[in-house]
Amino acid sequence: MGPHPTVAAIRLAVRRVLHDVLDSSAEPHPVVLAACSGGADSMALAAALAFEGPRLGVRAGAVTVDHGLQDGSAVRAQEVAGRLRALGLDPVDAVGVTVGRQGGPEAAARDARYAALDAAADRRGAAAVLLGHTRDDQAETVLLGLARGSGIRSLSGMAAVSGAGGRYRRPFLLLDRDTVRQGCLAQGITVWEDPHNHDPAYTRSRVRHEALPVLEKSLGKGVVEALARTAQLSRDDADALDQWAADAQADAAGDDGSLDVRRLATLPAAVRRRVLRRTAIAAGSPPGFLFARHIEEVDRLVTGWHGQKALNLPGGVAVLRANGRLVFSPS
């Protein structure tokens, strides 16, 4: 008898990614790590990696991050590491981090987690780090973006491949959370559910447990799938616009990097704003602090210009309009 259908689906998703990693790796036996919180999604991921990795000649390991935000978290991280070793994964690292304050609690924990995952991957020479995000996580990200009035880059959610050199992979992005969780149950895997996942103080928890269920009740079960589809369509559109903007920037820029205002004015607004954003970032404005309203201000130096000559952007970047050109200069 073969594995439970949900287990088969989970393993297939991981196998596909491992083939892709093997294809693009110079190493015949690359190290691949599962990033594991101990929750159902990432334990299912770890189990599938432990099963598929050795069959494909991949050295399968794992890393769990202790955010140090709850009593007993260090002990729990060791328990999770023990379970990961029991699955046959090696190496397994449990790493502690200090969560800062920048950008709110969820963002700060995420930043600390990815820094720790990056460091663990470097230390182990890993070709890839697998993350357990599911289609439901993707739908939640899109809904959050819609509620904030985000543009299509944000609405494109999480990429199947991301990070420096494409190191982060998300094999479950097209699988629904129920399938992944049932697969976990079917294998009798012990999981630890982070209480934060149910804490209504966290926005994502409210989206997961309140907003999406209301939408599904009112609009039908397909809402999660539809939102995930919006992510994919938005990604394709955003990629195309980014490419267009890169070409347009090369076209409008002089040797000194300043932009020709007349050329900018002929571009569609979506492309022009992307050119302005790229140029501001290249001049030193930090992407995380450069908001739509900043770019709209710069855009007013191009369209609807009333003689204003200069403005300042985050990161101390000054933008000056002179002689028909926009000059972005670091302070």
Ligand SMILES: Nc1ncnc2c1ncn2[C@@H]1O[C@H](COP(=O)(O)OP(=O)(O)OP(=O)(O)O)[C@@H](O)[C@H]1O
């Ligand atoms: N503490 C952690 N240590 C290592 N990896 C983590 C940790 N927290 C999250 N991750 C990784 O990020 C993914 C998404 O995490 P998130 O908390 O958003 O989702 P989740 O649905 O709660 O996942 P899970 O059920 O696996 O905890 C996880 O599946 C896992 O791969």
